[in-house]
Amino acid sequence: MKASGLAASLPKELWASACEAAEALKRSSSAVIATHIDADGISAAAVAATALERAGVRPETRFFKKLDEGAVNALKALATDIIWFTDLGSGSASRIEGAKAVVTDHHAPDTSAGQGKRSGQVRLTDFSTVIHVNPQLHGISGANELSGAGSTFLAALAMDERNLDLAHLAVLGAVGDLQDQSTRRLEGVNRKILEAAEGLGLVTAMQDIRYFGRETRPVHKMLEFSSDPFVPRISGNEQGATGFLLELGIELKDGDSWRTWSDLTDSEKSTIMEALRDHLKECRRRQKTIDRLVGEVYVLVKEPRGTPVRDAKEYATLLNACGRHGKAEVGLGICMGDRGDALSEGMALLRDHRSALSKALNWAKGSGIVRLRNIQFFDAGDEIEDTIVGTVAGMLLGSEGADRSAPMVAFAESLEMSDVPKVKASVRGTQDLVSKGIDLSVAMRTAAEKVGGVGGGHNIAAGATIPSDRKEEFLSLLDDLVGRQLSARARRLG
Numbered sequence: 001m002k003a004s005g006l007a008a009s010l011p012k013e014l015w016a017s018a019c020e021a022a023e024a025l026k027r028s029s030s031a032v033i034a035t036h037i038d039a040d041g042i043s044a045a046a047v048a049a050t051a052l053e054r055a056g057v058r059p060e061t062r063f064f065k066k067l068d069e070g071a072v073n074a075l076k077a078l079a080t081d082i083i084w085f086t087d088l089g090s091g092s093a094s095r096i097e098g099a100k101a102v103v104t105d106h107h108a109p110d111t112s113a114g115q116g117k118r119s120g121q122v123r124l125t126d127f128s129t130v131i132h133v134n135p136q137l138h139g140i141s142g143a144n145e146l147s148g149a150g151s152t153f154l155a156a157l158a159m160d161e162r163n164l165d166l167a168h169l170a171v172l173g174a175v176g177d178l179q180d181q182s183t184r185r186l187e188g189v190n191r192k193i194l195e196a197a198e199g200l201g202l203v204t205a206m207q208d209i210r211y212f213g214r215e216t217r218p219v220h221k222m223l224e225f226s227s228d229p230f231v232p233r234i235s236g237n238e239q240g241a242t243g244f245l246l247e248l249g250i251e252l253k254d255g256d257s258w259r260t261w262s263d264l265t266d267s268e269k270s271t272i273m274e275a276l277r278d279h280l281k282e283c284r285r286r287q288k289t290i291d292r293l294v295g296e297v298y299v300l301v302k303e304p305r306g307t308p309v310r311d312a313k314e315y316a317t318l319l320n321a322c323g324r325h326g327k328a329e330v331g332l333g334i335c336m337g338d339r340g341d342a343l344s345e346g347m348a349l350l351r352d353h354r355s356a357l358s359k360a361l362n363w364a365k366g367s368g369i370v371r372l373r374n375i376q377f378f379d380a381g382d383e384i385e386d387t388i389v390g391t392v393a394g395m396l397l398g399s400e401g402a403d404r405s406a407p408m409v410a411f412a413e414s415l416e417m418s419d420v421p422k423v424k425a426s427v428r429g430t431q432d433l434v435s436k437g438i439d440l441s442v443a444m445r446t447a448a449e450k451v452g453g454v455g456g457g458h459n460i461a462a463g464a465t466i467p468s469d470r471k472e473e474f475l476s477l478l479d480d481l482v483g484r485q486l487s488a489r490a491r492r493l494g
Helices: 003-009 012-026 039-054 069-076 090-096 148-159 161-176 188-199 219-224 238-247 266-282 287-293 312-324 328-335 341-365 389-397 431-435 440-450 468-493
Strands: 030-036 058-064 082-086 101-104 130-133 204-209 294-299 376-379 408-413 422-428 454-457 461-467
Touching (some): 003 148, 012 101, 012 148, 030 069, 039 148, 039 312, 082 148, 101 148, 130 148, 148 161, 161 188, 161 312, 188 204, 287 294, 294 312, 389 408, 422 468, 440 468
Antiparallel strands (some): 204 294, 408 422, 454 461
């Protein structure tokens, strides 16, 4: 697909906003990129930085865990022609007002900003100084149809057709943001961008097992850490996973090296997948759950086999490891093609990340999970870093014996500087819970705002920062809000 073909296939108002953003960016002589520290944000920053450099605009990139008032004021004070907010900004629209800025985001807009309405959303384009490229302003889902990196890519494409070759980074951002999770494939505008990346030979989409670690994890470890779908007696059970494979006659090693999923023959892969399906049927799992074993996976075909930058899920985890451990700039270097020092440092950060997650998960399992009516939670205090506590909550929800009938909330002491002690709250759900009507983004944002905090995210995963002394009130509000969401869904179906 050519750049013109991709542009013509997009919703007209969305593309018009990208073109308006592109013109503002090209007129600037300097720019600051303000972006999030996760895989979507780092991918978006790489798209923006490359596009600006090609346009002869000098970029500087700054990374943020969240965009609070202090961060916005600091950005406004910088001597730069324009600020380009990527994968954040829409939720802080009222704070950004007055700055010369472009926002390429996909999160729910700040409803306190703007006067008009469009498709049930505020019209952030009412601000003359801020140009917004956000699917949610045009009735397009920001949870599964376009990511922050995707919105940024559209603005980059409008700047120069050469930037079509950045499509793989938009795919990477979408996968990192779990936008393929619900239907097991990329949809909407993400799909169009994927087709462009495939047309350039940058990405191949293929049907395969969707568990994490296809390229780099030993097969038994891939199955041990599987969670979507969760496989009884195999997920979270190294002996169970190893025994399962040996009973099928699968050789776990090739000489002294552990075999990964990508090392297996097609026949071996088929044998394992059929056995997993049969096992799930014996465990009386629904067909909808069994179907989640297989779906689209995304291979960056120009990257070496057996490396984490070849599989989009593993690449995104590598970027998250960089961002969550204070080295987002290393992830940016990797996205921009540094396969030397940046990749080496990123791999070291990934090893540290995995070790930190393993220790944190073991701690969380022994901490004591408290179940309320509609949610469950644990409080890590200062035992788990606030940058990874949400990941731990998701891992805990997918572990052996976990109660997956309620979202998992995790608390950790916030590391941000503040006059008032604050706590970070992260929550993770499942696709089954989302299908029952839960929207964790709405619930977290509403509960946080009522206790003087801020929150948001997506329907299946969200976060908030709240005053430490209002934690119990926050939990009560969140429990009630989730219960109302479930009840509303039940009434509609009834």
